[in-house]
Amino acid sequence: MKKINWFLFSAIVILIAAGWFTYQKVTDETYEGMSIIPEQHKDIPLFKGLKPTRHEYVMEGNHWKEIYDFYKKEMPKNGWKIDLEQSSPNEDVPSSMITWRKKGIDWELSISVSYFKLNNQTEVIFDKNPILHSTEWIGQIPNAICIYKSTSDENCSEIQDPSQITELVRIINGAIDWNGKVQPREKTTVIRVGDIKIKVLYEGDKEIYLQSEKGTKIMKPESEFFKLMNL
Known part of the structure; x- marks a missing residue:
């Protein structure tokens, strides 16, 4: 009886380990091409309904404006400030990109939102980049x-x-x-x-x-x- 119980216990442990390994592998592959994962940062909210797909987050339908407005409203609440904002009025692929910076962090976060009419899908890309500095070496324009x-x-x-x-x-x-x-x-x-x-x-x-x-x-x-x- 003890042997049977030990066998069952061992089998359960193996199944749990195998399940965890599979979960980790799937999770790693899901976020494989991302430089930053919002779910791992308390100060980067994730718009409800977005699903990760390796390089970007996607959502069926045209939610470009909703997502854009969401981050414009929520990011400042988490201490982020806009450094650069760009948008494209293209009717087939309306898009926007905002670069955010936060005090005490030596990198910047860009959030790009695009709607692709062809496949009726909204895509969001979160990208973490180092902040580059350019020190002024020459103050006054010389004569030669x-x-x-x-x-x-x-x-x-x-x-x-x-x-x-x-x-x-x-x-x-x-x-x-x-x-x-x-x-x-x-x-x-x-x-x-x-x-x-x-x-x-x-x-x-x-x-x-x-x-x-x-x-x-x-x-x-x-x-x-x-x-x-x-x-």
Whole structure:
């Protein structure tokens, strides 16, 4: 009798374990493509009726306006503030995206809501992204900028055109602050703006690093930048 009871107990334990494993697997797959899961955050409400499907939440019917109004109302109650808001009046696919920020959190949350008329479905995407900062390195627009083709050059090519100078300053100031590892690059050019010396590390279509006494920045290899620098 004891053997039978032990067998039944073991079978129940195995079934519970198998059920839990299956539940975990299904849950993991359900949220697989999401950068953030609202159900795991008390300060991110989930509109009633939305169902998770790996990359987004969906709901049958056109609920775009209801969901949009819901988050506009509920997010501020949870301490969130709007950083950016965009919308599209497209009749076939009306959509909106609001980027939210909250004090004390070093990331931002974007909530995109779209209604797809073709399949009569509303989709909502929650996306968590790091907050990127761009520190201003050059405050006042200079009269001229010197470009040294390499770190060993003693003579520079001087840019005096006001529009070119303004654009270069905009690009440099707009580059993203970078605290990560600086990967090696094949070429290095030097920009001198007044007393500021900026090293430009670049190679083909790889990200560009800007280095100065103010720190390090990173930016995309924009063709406009290379053109202005005559590289």
